[in-house]
Amino acid sequence: MPEKILTVEKLVTQFNTEQGVITPVNGVSFTVYKGKTLGIVGESGSGKSLTALSIMRLIAQPMGNIVSGHIWLEGQDLLQLSTRAMRTIRGNKISMIFQEPMTSLNPVFTVGYQIREAITFHQKVSRKEAENQAIELLTLVGIPAPEKRIHEYPHQLSGGMRQRIMIAMALSSRPAVLIADEPTTALDVTIQAQILDLMAKLQEELEMGIILITHDLGVVAEVCHEVAVMYAGKIIEYAPVEELFKYPKHPYTQGLLASIPSLEMGQGQTHKRLETIKGVVPNLNQLPLGCSFQDRCYKVQQDCKGEQGPPPLEEKVPNHLAACFHPLKDHRDK
Numbered sequence: 453m454p455e456k457i458l459t460v461e462k463l464v465t466q467f468n469t470e471q472g473v474i475t476p477v478n479g480v481s482f483t484v485y486k487g488k489t490l491g492i493v494g495e496s497g498s499g500k501s502l503t504a505l506s507i508m509r510l511i512a513q514p515m516g517n518i519v520s521g522h523i524w525l526e527g528q529d530l531l532q533l534s535t536r537a538m539r540t541i542r543g544n545k546i547s548m549i550f551q552e553p554m555t556s557l558n559p560v561f562t563v564g565y566q567i568r569e570a571i572t573f574h575q576k577v578s579r580k581e582a583e584n585q586a587i588e589l590l591t592l593v594g595i596p597a598p599e600k601r602i603h604e605y606p607h608q609l610s611g612g613m614r615q616r617i618m619i620a621m622a623l624s625s626r627p628a629v630l631i632a633d634e635p636t637t638a639l640d641v642t643i644q645a646q647i648l649d650l651m652a653k654l655q656e657e658l659e660m661g662i663i664l665i666t667h668d669l670g671v672v673a674e675v676c677h678e679v680a681v682m683y684a685g686k687i688i689e690y691a692p693v694e695e696l697f698k699y700p701k702h703p704y705t706q707g708l709l710a711s712i713p714s715l716e717m718g719q720g721q722t723h724k725r726l727e728t729i730k731g732v733v734p735n736l737n738q739l740p741l742g743c744s745f746q747d748r749c750y751k752v753q754q755d756c757k758g759e760q761g762p763p764p765l766e767e768k769v770p771n772h773l774a775a776c777f778h779p780l781k782d783h784r785d786k
Contacts, residue, residue, distance in 0.1 A: 454485035457661040458507075458546070458629045463521035465506045468514075474736040476502045478685035480521075481765075484629055484661040491676035491693065492665045493708065497733045498682040500665045501551075504631045507663075508548055509538050526628060544574045547622035549615075551634040556618060557606040563617045564602025570624045589620040593650060612643035616650070623654060630655075631663045636671065648675055669712050673697060681705050684734055684744035687765055691772040699782045701774035703749045704729070743777070751778050 465477035476499045484490050492500050505511055506518055509530060523530040525546060530538065550556040558566060567586040571577065577585070583602065590598035593616040606614055615635060622630055632651065636644035652675055655662055664676060672679055672693060679696045681689040681704065689702040700706045707729035731748040740746055743756045743763055755777050756763075765775040769784055 454488055456483055457486050457526060458484040458663075459522075459524040460503075460507065461522040461524070463503070463506055463523065464519050465502060465511055465516065466519050467516045469737070471737045476685045476736055477506055480682075480685075480687055482680050482687065482690065484663055485677075486628075486661055487655060487659045488677040489655065489662040489664055489675055491672040491679045492663060492682060493667060493669060493672055493679060494682035495667065495733055499685040500682055501633055503682070504548065504633055504663065504665055507631065508542055508546065510542075540574070543570060543622075543627075544625045545627055546629045546631070547625070547627040548631040549618050549622050549633065549635050551637055557614060559606055562603050562605055563609070567602070567617070567621050567624060570621045574625045585624070586620075589624060590617075592623070592654070593617075593620045594646070595620070611639055612646065615639060615643075615647055619647075619650065619654075623658070626658055627660060629661045629663065631665070633665045634667070635664075636668075637666075644671075651675070669697075669708060681708070684739060685736060686744070686762070686775065687773075688745070688775040689773065690765065695772055699769075699772070699780075699784070701768050701772060701779040702745075702776045703751050703780065704745050705774075706780060707748075743775075751780075753778060 461481050463477055463480045464475060466473050466475050480499070480503055482490060492503065494500055502511070507523055507530070509518070511518060518531060521531065525541070530541065533541065557563065564583065564586050567589060568579065568582040571582040571585050572579070586602055587598045590601055595601050595613065595616055601609070609617065635651070636647050639647065648671065651662065654660070664672070666672060676693045679691060679693050680687045681702065683704050689696065689700070689705045696705065697709065700709055707727070710727040711729070729748055734740065734744055734747065740757065742758050742761065743749070746752045746756045749756070763775045763777045765773050768774050768779050
């Protein structure tokens with residue numbers, strides 16, 4: 453069994469809004485293992501990115517607040533640390549790659565300066581040593597002519613180059629856990645493949661645990677070991693990647709998988725349309741009683757709408773959890 457690095461237990465994050473208190477992260481639990489990748493998938497507004505920001509303790513206060521739960525990193529509960537102590541952990545033992553590198557990199561400083569800052573904040577090294585490490589990191593992430601690139605500004609680099617810079621910064625302290633929030637969304641297909649290959653290579657070399665947040669199930673199938681499917685702030689299905697793709701248990705997961713284009717569609721079957729999930733993600737301050745997916749689900753029954761509350765996330769078959777009163781059946785079910 454791989455070594456556990458990060459364990460999130462019943463994490464709840466709330467925000468105060470003009471319409472009242474909403475809970476975009478509602479009892480989320482999962483585990484990240486050494487050298488393994490956990491994919492977190494779901495539609496926009498499902499709570500994926502806010503889960504990541506909660507783990508990093510980057511929720512803006514006083515509007516937002518982590519109200520309960522535990523985040524265990526190598527045996528240490530991050531929610532019990534002071535703000536100052538958390539700064540020594542963030543970017544050191546746990547790092548994050550944000551979705552759009554152009555908004556994450558400071559446009560008025562060279563990329564070399566920004567990587568050096570990340571290094572010197574966590575390591576007591578000289579400016580020269582930090583610069584040498586920055587060059588090594590740029591080489592590690594496949595940046596050509598790194599001695600030249602460290603003197604350039606973000607706008608002088610392509611999107612793929614900027615994303616590699618962000619990865620270099622995130623890896624500057626060799627973190628135990630790397631959170632990648634839609635790391636390839638703004639990139640073309642060729643560069644996407646290069647970035648994903650790079651992350652897989654670095655994971656193997658550094659034995660990092662990775663949390664990959666994405667809406668692209670094709671990417672999940674390629675690089676992830678386990679998958680957590682989120683909907684309306686909760687994990688509604690959690691399983692090894694091959695298991696989930698082959699035997700989805702939740703109707704929402706089934707709908708997501710059905711929306712993926714297949715190779716057959718490009719072989720003369722132009723009449724076949726992609727399937728969609730009807731409706732939209734519910735408003736978090738107007739969630740229905742029972743299951744949050746009930747208004748969009750073709751399997752909905754009366755107990756899904758009952759006052760007994762939402763279905764619990766529980767094991768349907770070994771190592772496969774789903775939050776559904778009427779999960780999908782397969783040949784293994786009695």
